[in-house]
Amino acid sequence: MNDETALLRAKFSDLIAWERSKRRENILLAALAYAFIVALVFLPARRFLPAGVSPLSAPIFFFAVLAAAHFWRRRWRAKDSLTALAALDRALGLDERALTAAEIIHRGAPSPVELYVLHEAGEKLKAADVRSLFKRRWSWQALSAPALIVLWLALLWLGVGADFGAAGSKGGLAEKVKDYSRELEEKAEAQSLKESLKTARALKALADERLSGKASEEKFQQNLAGMEKRIDALPPAPAGDFDFGGYTREEAAALKAELEAAKSRLRSAPGGGEKDLRLESLPRLSEAIQRSGGAMENMGPGELERWLDRLEQQIAGELERRSLADVRQFLSLILGGRDSGDASSQAEIEGHGRQDGARDQDRSAGKGKLPGDQPGVKLQGGQPPAPSAGAAARIPGVVGEGAGSGVTWRAEAKAGASKVPEEEAPASYRRQMEEELAAEKIPPALKETVKKYFLSLDDKNKRQ
């Protein structure tokens, strides 16, 4: 009987060790599956991870927590040993002989009937292999764990979550930088600003790198700081004859456009004299000439063209300087950790044009760039719309005064009547038409048609 007792002890120990080992495996696999399920749920929020923390740390953390919780909740108890023995009885049709025998062995001093129970149990368990009787059964968690891991890695690779939560988070800087770089690129292309274009493309590349998850937030900010330093290190534009301090950026851009038009007229005119410039249709240039104290009087055709070239170079340098200053200001603002959700700072970031020149102060004081009844003459008393918190809305600049510019407010779009009186709108169109005609952007054959069209609008309005 001692042999049978020893055999039964060994079998029962083997059974319980095997069941415990299977439970451990199941717990680990279940924790793994649940960890990746939770990680998948939270994947879109991975942007909130601190800089330098790998996305893999999330499932590892969840796994550790869940495994600990599972191990505690499903810890091995005496009941589990009994359940394992009862399962053995069922599997071998022992009618609880194993359960009874285990208890008799534990208790000791068996009676004759109990010895017979041990004998019968020993006989029936002699050839039994508990590991083959109770093979591993993979739970759905265990089966789904590899698929969940692959899915999580795939989504990570595809960059899911990189864009989520951009607004209101430090990770959202990349989105802002990308938006800004897009605007800057458009503006630089329109105004042929080489350095600004280069800067815009570099900013865009940095933003893309961050958004695709290739660079951490920390690295991204370091790159932006590097960009800021690079702009600081750029050589200043050479000093010129003209002072553009009183020019807004729009006015400077308009002047540049008029310069190009003037040069084009000079080249196409047979004499190449001042009269060929038709300065009455180039108000900005006329103003610049007046401010230079009539520097171009008595100039020959060649000299006039060179003077215009020099003026154009200086105005281009000034535009480049201002553009880069804007970029510099933008970078210092976002790297300064300002709350991106704040309406005023948002306005300042995107409405950088308001800090241009002295004339901008007039605009902020209430003299808006509203259309007037004559070309180049503004209405007085117009008020820009007051900013209010909410969704972004773009207020376009007035067409016809140069390159488009705008201030973006985080404002709620509100229904309401236009602040521009209806009778003034045709005047605005007319002014625009005249400027376009003057700038010779309209093909000569169509000039008359365009003129008639806009004049007809005015006539129609008067009839109504």
Place this chain on the structure above:
Amino acid sequence: MEASAQVPERMAIARRSFESVKAELGRVVVGHEALIEQVFIALVCGGHCLLEGVPGLGKTLMVRSLAAALNLSFSRIQFTPDLMPADITGTQMLTEDPAGKKVFDFQRGPIFAHIVLADEINRATPKTQSALLEAMQEQSVTVAGKGHRLESPFMVLATQNPIEMEGTYPLPEAQVDRFFFKLLLEYPSRGELARIADLTTSPPPSALDRVLDAETILKIRAWVREVPIAEAVKDYAVRLILATHPRMNGRLPSAEKYVLYGASPRGLQSLVLAAKARAILSERPNVSFDDIRAVAPQSLRHRVILNLEGEAEGMTAEKIVAEVVAHVPEIE
């Protein structure tokens, strides 16, 4: 070592005894195989049975045949409203001794037999019923201040008719609890009815052989008590009992709703002992969960008392016990 070697032999004797009794009863009793096994289990456990069934199902025939096959003394008491306790236990009679002196002599009643059939027990008054039930519990009777020991083995098989309630005295719960099993006789099947017709309308069969004696029965009784039961199996039996109670931990919702009183500790004794007997009759040296489940209905059905709501909604103790058996887990 030698003692344990005798265990299979003991189990074989118990099994053979049961098979021979079953075979002998099968000559005159049609069907009721499960009932015969349950009565035999009650016999080897030292318990008494309450048989319930409509008239004509062979209750009396089965009990008489059992007594005949067991080589045990048998008496039948037909319970009527005018039956007195002394009619059961016996009485003091004034007689003359050989010297001519007048003495009281105890005339033993029908209770002094190994197998007693208490036919239609619910027709006697509670006073008479309690006289029988005292004998069942104590296995002795007291007449005129003197106790008289009943023979061993002693078994009462009481019958009652569930449909004729007029003029009856239903057994109080405390007295019903003293029955080891409550057995229900079911109506015979078509084939069984045909066999009954054959048996009762042809020449009567020869007298039954006496296949089992009192000594063997008492030996089997002792062996039954030696059968080991694992703690887990015993705990299962305990949890079954607790689950029938409306206010105990581990109760079932239906028990909570419909039961007034759950099974008593006697129910647990009956459950475990009957399971042990079933194990030995299966030539198994230990009790299994199946043994407990198999004897639960007959052990518990008369010990679960329904409340008014249960009665009103047509719930039965049978259903409660079946639900308890179905829902209580083997290991907890």
